[in-house]
Amino acid sequence: xxxxxxxxxxxxxxxxxxxxxxxxxxxxxxxxxxxxxxxxxxxxxxxxxxxxxxxxxxxxxxxxxxxxxxxxxxxxxxxxxxxxxxxxxxxxxxxxxxxxxxxxxxxxxxxxxxxxxxxxxxxxxxxxxxxxxxxxxxxxxxxxxxxxxxxxxxxxxxxxxxxxxxxxxxxxxxxxxxxxxxxxxxxxxxxxxxxxxxxxxxxxxxxxxxxxxxxxxxxxxxxxxxxxxxxxxxxxxxxxxxxxxxxxxxxxxxxxxxxxxxxxxxxxxxxxxxxxxxxxxxxxxxxxxxxxxxxxxxxxxxxxxxxxxxxxxxxxxxxxxxxxxxxxxxxxxxxxxxxxxxxxxxxxxxxxxxxxxxxxxxxxxxxxxxxxxxxxxxxxxxxxxxxxxxxxxxxxxxxxxxxxxxxxxxxxx
RNA sequence: GGAGAGGUGGCUGAGCGGUUGAAAGCGUCUGCCUCGAAAGCAGAUAAACACAUGCGUGUUUCGGGGGUUCGAAUCCCCCCUUCUCCGCCA
Numbered sequence: 303x304x305x306x307x308x309x310x311x312x313x314x315x316x317x318x319x320x321x322x323x324x325x326x327x328x329x330x331x332x333x334x335x336x337x338x339x340x341x342x343x344x345x346x347x348x349x350x351x352x353x354x355x356x357x358x359x360x361x362x363x364x365x366x367x368x369x370x371x372x373x374x375x376x377x378x379x380x381x382x383x384x385x386x387x388x389x390x391x392x393x394x395x396x397x398x399x400x401x402x403x404x405x406x407x408x409x410x411x412x413x414x415x416x417x418x419x420x421x422x423x424x425x426x427x428x429x430x431x432x433x434x435x436x437x438x439x440x441x442x443x444x445x446x447x448x449x450x451x452x453x454x455x456x457x458x459x460x461x462x463x464x465x466x467x468x469x470x471x472x473x474x475x476x477x478x479x480x481x482x483x484x485x486x487x488x489x490x491x492x493x494x495x496x497x498x499x500x501x502x503x504x505x506x507x508x509x510x511x512x513x514x515x516x517x518x519x520x521x522x523x524x525x526x527x528x529x530x531x532x533x534x535x536x537x538x539x540x541x542x543x544x545x546x547x548x549x550x551x552x553x554x555x556x557x558x559x560x561x562x563x564x565x566x567x568x569x570x571x572x573x574x575x576x577x578x579x580x581x582x583x584x585x586x587x588x589x590x591x592x593x594x595x596x597x598x599x600x601x602x603x604x605x606x607x608x609x610x611x612x613x614x615x616x617x618x619x620x621x622x623x624x625x626x627x628x629x630x631x632x633x634x635x636x637x638x639x640x641x642x643x644x645x646x647x648x649x650x651x652x653x654x655x656x657x658x659x660x661x662x663x664x665x666x667x668x669x670x671x672x673x674x675x676x677x678x679x680x681x682x683x684x685x686x687x688x689x690x691x692x693x694x695x696x697x698x699x700x701x702x703x704x705x706x707x708x709x710x711x712x713x714x715x
Numbered sequence: 716g717g718a719g720a721g722g723u724g725g726c727u728g729a730g731c732g733g734u735u736g737a738a739a740g741c742g743u744c745u746g747c748c749u750c751g752a753a754a755g756c757a758g759a760u761a762a763a764c765a766c767a768u769g770c771g772u773g774u775u776u777c778g779g780g781g782g783u784u785c786g787a788a789u790c791c792c793c794c795c796u797u798c799u800c801c802g803c804c805a
Contacts, residue, residue: 344765348774355774358786362733371785378785545725545762675744677762 303664304406309334319409322416322625329402336399343392347385354381404513408661410625411635417624423638424624429608430617432642437704441645442695443575445702446472452576464565464580466691471708476583476694478714480558483585483610483687490606492556492587497536499560500527508666509538510632510658520562520580533559533586534684538658541590542666545677551670552591552599556687559584572646576691583690589683590668593660596681600657604637607653607687614711616696617642619649632658639688641696652692655685 309316313334317327357378361371415424433439446452451472457465468476488494503526506512511519511531520529530536537555546553561584576582587606589599604620611618623636630636633656640649660679663669669677701709 341765344774348765351775352773354785359734361785365733375785382785675760 303403303661304409305660305664306337310337316409320406322410322414323407323628324626325406329406333399333402333406336395336402340392340395340399343388343395347388347392350381350385350388354378354385357381401513404507404665407631408510408634408658410628411657411659413622414628414635415622415624416626418626419624420627422624423627424622426620426622426637428617428619429612430615430642432617433644433700435644435702439644439699439702441575442698444645445698445706445708446575448706454575462580464578466576466579471710472694475697475710475714476690479690479693479697480583480585482613482713483690483693484556484558486610486613487556487585487587487606487687490554490609492554492606495537495540495555495557497530497533497540497557497559499562500529501535501539502527505535505539505542508542509535509662510630510665511535514631518564520564529562530559531563532561532684532686533557533584534588537586537588538590538662538668538682538684539666541668544668546590546668546670546680548592548670548673551680552589552595555588555590557586559586572648572650576695577650579691582692584686585688585690587655587685587687590663590680591683592670592672593678593681596657596659596683599681599683600635600637600655603655603683603685603687604639607639607655607685610688610693611639611641611652613713614693614697616693616700618652630654630656630658632656632661634659634661641692642700643696644699644702650692650696652696653686653688656683658682658684 304316304320309330313330317330320330321327357374361374361378364371364374415422417423443452443454447454449471451468451470453467453469457467460467484494500522503512506519506528511528519531522528536559537557540555541553560581562581565578565580587603589596589603591599608618608620618639618641621638621640623638628636636654636656638651639653639655641652642648643650659681662682663679668680668682670680672678697711697714698708701711703709
């Protein structure tokens with residue numbers, strides 16, 4: 303959620319920042335006007351309440367003294383009716399205001415390049431040499447189907463399009479990749495968490511999936527709950543509505559979670575196989591820190607994700623996403639890690655690391671008690687380390703041999 | 716899923732219609748004492764919002780929402796949640 307103080311004090315900055323993400327300045331303008339209106343109403347209503355409270359108090363005193371109170375009681379009743387009326391009016395304004403505010407994305411960081419889409423992302427660096435096959439490398443789904451490690455047909459039979467069944471080496475190495483990733487996170491100081499995979503509606507407001515992206519989520523029919531689209535959701539909300547102590551920070555959390563996404567409209571050659579599914583596994587990193595730590599923390603998270611690719615010997619590049627490609631609603635700055643896919647002859651996103659600044663903290667009310675004694679919003683960050691399915695696919699493609707077998711890296715055995 | 720009992724500040728726990736944002740204790744902080752510390756003594760110690768921004772003033776909040784009342788932590792209704800017992804089950 304956008305900082306209201308900032309909105310009031312520097313509307314231009316908010317307008318400019320949001321414009322970069324395609325939000326019309328009129329929206330911000332409307333918000334400011336509404337805010338002003340609400341404050342006027344608040345002032346008037348509070349005045350009425352103050353007088354009611356005071357007069358009610360004197361009634362109590364008069365009753366004790368045995369004095370008559372009928373006149374004043376009637377008066378207070380009238381004030382009460384006025385209050386009700388004015389509160390009703392205000393509530394309508396506030397509802398509008400809140401839903402407008404919920405719908406605004408985070409402001410992009412100053413260093414984020416402006417751009418329309420993928421083509422405007424900034425390559426930070428490339429790591430690892432591209433493999434040199436003396437045969438035409440095959441896609442992971444081709445290999446997977448042939449060896450019966452990836453059973454797409456039966457995934458469809460069981461659960462529908464874009465579900466897969468892993469078998470034999472597919473299941474085995476997927477499990478070992480997870481183990482490898484979680485262990486790596488633990489070694490780097492993350493607390494391992496095993497969260498629920500479904501969560502209540504309010505939780506999704508906290509991390510920013512709701513109210514805007516309800517269509518992307520799987521809803522539980524009998525409850526007002528949803529399946530999580532990423533482990534970020536439970537991890538970020540773990541300390542919602544809490545006031546942390548300064549010594550607790552930074553908090554570094556990791557979890558394995560299945561992720562459920564509707565992925566409406568996504569299809570095509572580049573999303574084949576394990577690339578885009580309705581359910582996939584991901585090891586997630588989340589950091590909760592003080593505001594002045596978050597810039598550095600983002601670099602750390604990128605490094606924590608990178609190390610997996612390095613150890614697996616997979617070539618990748620790091621991209622700084624431009625404003626137009628920053629799909630993460632809550633983020634102010636995002637680095638994508640893209641791993642090389644020999645069959646596609648291109649880099650494919652395998653991790654996304656974001657600094658959400660105080661955007662989620664404000665929504666989820668995550669604060670810490672600063673040494674000054676004041677409660678302050680924390681900053682939250684998240685990153686994948688890594689998407690398991692895509693990683694498995696990348697390993698299969700990268701380590702395939704001419705004879706159709708795969709030279710699995712030792713660390714996964 | 717059924718029955719019963721609860722949900723109060725950082726924690727324990729009183730209050731069960733009026734001047735109670737809330738006793739008491741613990742914890743934390745500050746001052747005194749001390750060479751220093753402990754003990755002791757004195758005081759301070761919730762959040763959000765609005766207005767004033769020099770001290771400050773007001774509003775809201777006792778699980779959440781609604782209602783009764785001049786006035787609700789206190790009474791009524793609904794929901795959530797915790798504990799105990801029963802049922803079910805990996």
